[in-house]
Amino acid sequence: MEMILNTMRMVDHDQAREHSLGDEKSLEEHLPIGILNPKDFKKLNLTRSLHLTVSNKNGQIIVGIKEDEGVPQGTILMPVSIWANQLTSFEKNEIIYKNITVNVEASRDPITSFNQIINSIKSN
Amino acid sequence: MKRIPCTGCSLLCDDIIVRSDGLFIDEVIGACLKGKERFDQLSSSNRILSPMIKKNGVLEKCSWEDALEKTSEIIKSSSKPLLYGFSNVSCEAQLKGIELAKVVDGFIDSNSSICQGKVLNIAKNTGITLTTITEIINKADLIVLWGANAAESIPRLLNKILFSRGKFRMTGREIRTLIIIDPVKVASFNVMGVRDIALQIQPNKDLELIRVLKEECCVADSISSEGVAGLDRDDLKRLILNLSEAENGVIFIGQGVLRPQSESNLVGELLELVQMINTKQEKGRISLIMMGGHFNMAGFDHVALSTCGKNGGLQFDKHQLIDTDDNIVSKIDNEDFGCSIIVGTDPISHLPLSLSQKLATKPIIVVDNKKSATTSIADIVLPSAITGIEVPGTAYRLDQVPIELKTILNPPSNIPSDEELLTKIIDKINKS
Numbered sequence A: 001m002e003m004i005l006n007t008m009r010m011v012d013h014d015q016a017r018e019h020s021l022g023d024e025k026s027l028e029e030h031l032p033i034g035i036l037n038p039k040d041f042k043k044l045n046l047t048r049s050l051h052l053t054v055s056n057k058n059g060q061i062i063v064g065i066k067e068d069e070g071v072p073q074g075t076i077l078m079p080v081s082i083w084a085n086q087l088t089s090f091e092k093n094e095i096i097y098k099n100i101t102v103n104v105e106a107s108r109d110p111i112t113s114f115n116q117i118i119n120s121i122k123s124n
Numbered sequence B: 001m002k003r004i005p006c007t008g009c010s011l012l013c014d015d016i017i018v019r020s021d022g023l024f025i026d027e028v029i030g031a032c033l034k035g036k037e038r039f040d041q042l043s044s045s046n047r048i049l050s051p052m053i054k055k056n057g058v059l060e061k062c063s064w065e066d067a068l069e070k071t072s073e074i075i076k077s078s079s080k081p082l083l084y085g086f087s088n089v090s091c092e093a094q095l096k097g098i099e100l101a102k103v104v105d106g107f108i109d110s111n112s113s114i115c116q117g118k119v120l121n122i123a124k125n126t127g128i129t130l131t132t133i134t135e136i137i138n139k140a141d142l143i144v145l146w147g148a149n150a151a152e153s154i155p156r157l158l159n160k161i162l163f164s165r166g167k168f169r170m171t172g173r174e175i176r177t178l179i180i181i182d183p184v185k186v187a188s189f190n191v192m193g194v195r196d197i198a199l200q201i202q203p204n205k206d207l208e209l210i211r212v213l214k215e216e217c218c219v220a221d222s223i224s225s226e227g228v229a230g231l232d233r234d235d236l237k238r239l240i241l242n243l244s245e246a247e248n249g250v251i252f253i254g255q256g257v258l259r260p261q262s263e264s265n266l267v268g269e270l271l272e273l274v275q276m277i278n279t280k281q282e283k284g285r286i287s288l289i290m291m292g293g294h295f296n297m298a299g300f301d302h303v304a305l306s307t308c309g310k311n312g313g314l315q316f317d318k319h320q321l322i323d324t325d326d327n328i329v330s331k332i333d334n335e336d337f338g339c340s341i342i343v344g345t346d347p348i349s350h351l352p353l354s355l356s357q358k359l360a361t362k363p364i365i366v367v368d369n370k371k372s373a374t375t376s377i378a379d380i381v382l383p384s385a386i387t388g389i390e391v392p393g394t395a396y397r398l399d400q401v402p403i404e405l406k407t408i409l410n411p412p413s414n415i416p417s418d419e420e421l422l423t424k425i426i427d428k429i430n431k432s
């Protein structure tokens, strides 16, 4: 399903905190997460045990799911992090962190790990 | 017990009480969770306490002498060093960063250039009306959060500006109106009262809203009956009424408004709207505050402006500042750099993948006090003391007011401040 991705700073999903005080496990628990409206959750036939594959022409990641009625339908929110930045892009020297078109699907695959992302950056 | 400013975010709350025995921090009173965690970093296992050099793909501890030697070697053998970050360090360190860029004929930019620095650049054409936190506390009767998730990014902001009683606002919260314009029902919506206006705008429709407000400023009653951008006509009328009748209104601009200029001139049009309202206003005015997150993001703009006449994107050639339109994005995208010196930030986490990949192809030297995605791929990691706890300095609060940062403990293992470390690098380069 096509959705709009918005990245946002969130107190409970804060990359600065996880890098300062957490470990790889807590990074992976708190940052790779997609927050959706419950109506979109239903539309995507999601259950709590599933994950989300979020992709666009810039990249693809698998993240956990959270529901929130405050998120407008058609929008997926992600905390600002290395995970969300696999999907962000730039145009005319400016980074686009909001209103990014992505494709969102249910997934049974494991959440993309921090090391997978680091390795993909290093191996380029 | 000592009262010190918190460097957890750009609000730099100066009412934090810290109890310490000189070796450890025993108690932090008055800070929010984010601020408390800033103090927790002191003893975190993620703290970097020793310089490291990458050997066979793995970072290994080394002596300061070896680390500085290798740093100087990399910088000197690179034709175009790129210096980036500097929004989590003191103004004194920012000044040293600019000096280093000048010595090595490098390019230096701060996180501000992809954040609030964009507003300042646009304001060169339109002008901007700014205000201070103190003035807001004492006088503001209208607070607008536009694309700004204040409750989560600057946790104590609303406490200070909305709930505090001020000299001319003795009734405090009761007399202040809060308006939130955001596509997402962010945490700040939870503090809204009956007189406040919650505007959950449709995603990416801010420009439409600004244009309607501008039109309404010129011709009253121009809003169509269906409203605009998913917002009700009556709410829009209340919005314009509040903006045009506020004695002291302030709009906090968050990341939600800082869209790329190639998409739309959202910031420019917002600045124009504020000007239009202020021209029409007879008894008051609307001001703006940019909500940069890092504790001294505003500082780099001030330091660069006062020393080089430009708030970011400084390119040196033959030790002279030269004209350029480049910023951190174009420099990395064009691979126009030979190595990078990253100070107090984590670009591998906060840049898009394709830029991170390009940054990773050249040697990376990181100056920071904690581990990050960037340190995990760096060639050299140089630890620095935590500013505002272990070393003093100056920082500019989000309202552009300079705040003196204090110390409460000495840094462990004689770790230098960012300023001292950058001085050592400059000395090493000059000597070798």
Ligand code: SF4
Pocket: B006, B007, B008, B009, B010, B011, B012, B013, B030, B031, B032, B033, B034, B035, B036, B154, B155, B156, B157
């Ligand atoms: S709001 Fe910011 S400056 Fe104030 S205590 Fe919290 S983190 Fe520190």
